[in-house]
Amino acid sequence: MSTPPAPALIATDLDGTLLQRSDTVSPRSRAALARAAAGGARHVVVTGRPVPHVRHLLLELDYRGLAVCGQGAQVYDADTHAMVSSLTLDRELADVALGKIEAEVGEVFAAVNQDGTDGLMLFEPGYQSPHPTLPAVRVSGRSELWAEPINKVLMRHPHLSDDALAAAAGGAAEGLVTVTMAGPGTVELQPLGVTKASGLALAAGCLAVRPADTIAFGDMPNDIPMFHWAGHGVAMANAHPELKAVADEITTSNEDDGVAAVLERLFD
Template sequence: MSTSAAPGFPYRLIATDLDGTLLRSDESVSRRTRETLAAATAAGAAHIVVTGRAVPWTRHILDDLGYDGLAVCGQGAQVYHAGEHRLLTSVTLDRQLAGVALAKIEAEVGPLYLAASRDGLDGEVLVGPGYAVTGTLPATPFTDASDLWTAPLNKIYIQHPTLTDDELAEAARKAAGGFVTVAMAGEGIVELLPLGLSKATGLSLAARRLGM
């Protein structure tokens, strides 16, 4: 499917984040924002949501918006068709490489607090002891670290008892940057992603599906 904007409208594609962009602090979308997006799409621009949230933490928001287009989720790992409630593409962590990356990081900074996002439309977020969950998003606790590796993962979250987010991210990049991509997605959220993955790579995949 290709798209073309109306004469005089300068954009064929609009990509927006969710948290801190479309969403207000209570996770709602204002009437003004809804009307602006409707006007842009009526003028012929495609709208793609691009978010660090995985699909299970995103689709209820898209359903509430009445959004039926493509969404890039999980920091670029997933391309999701909201209208069809279907996962079109998904990139998962190499779990062996992720395990090596964690070991290298912990060798430098000591034990980490861990969480992980499982792949799929209903993928759980697993949260280990000590990991502080931000916001109100649902999570499933685990106590045995081996539970992390029993199913495909899109990302691993790491926290440290004393290091700041910036310090932890920098240490992780130095120790394991050749094995995983290290990203900061917000306060208290340092993520280990498949190597080379970013929102931009996911957006490129989604845009090509729209003929752009």
């Protein structure tokens, strides 16, 4: 493994990457990010979570930069508390995509993230969240999921694994939506062509930073496009095998401060 030069931009996923248990960032990781900032690097959070589910974390981190949220559909300015960009998923198209997926694999249970800085998360009957601490509203039927503009759909299957569901959904809904597997129990539908890479590219353009000068950290298949875009991709030890296969480097786990371990080496 060759050691990359100190990057101008550090892109970090949150869950399973920068965050430890209970949605916390360790003192070591905070110190490593502060050292990188003192060395001139910018930090961009790149997360599947929508803005309403990430703002409290950004406040706790005293984070003042751009954040890529909603799997790339949202670019949020944490300093001004405003959206730089927000893309929505056509709700009629999302309903059609779910129908095609169910024709392939049987019934799935769905949830949506509404658009905007204060958008709600809605669960249809039967949907069980892998993050039960996140605020959500349970509705009485699927039609209510489409009441307001959304940026993504989350779905779960009663029997299929996440990998199997993502693969089947990708085939059934090809050309309609982007399908990602973002974490345990988290298979998602986004606007076609929207990925973490597209959102990161927009944020990096605002900061005038090139892909070659970017290092990206992640743990799940939804981070693959970001790794392809960035000059150097670092997978956590706890990462999904598909991400490890395309990583330039594998660090220690999120619980063992894997992000900090790399940054300490680069900004010694």
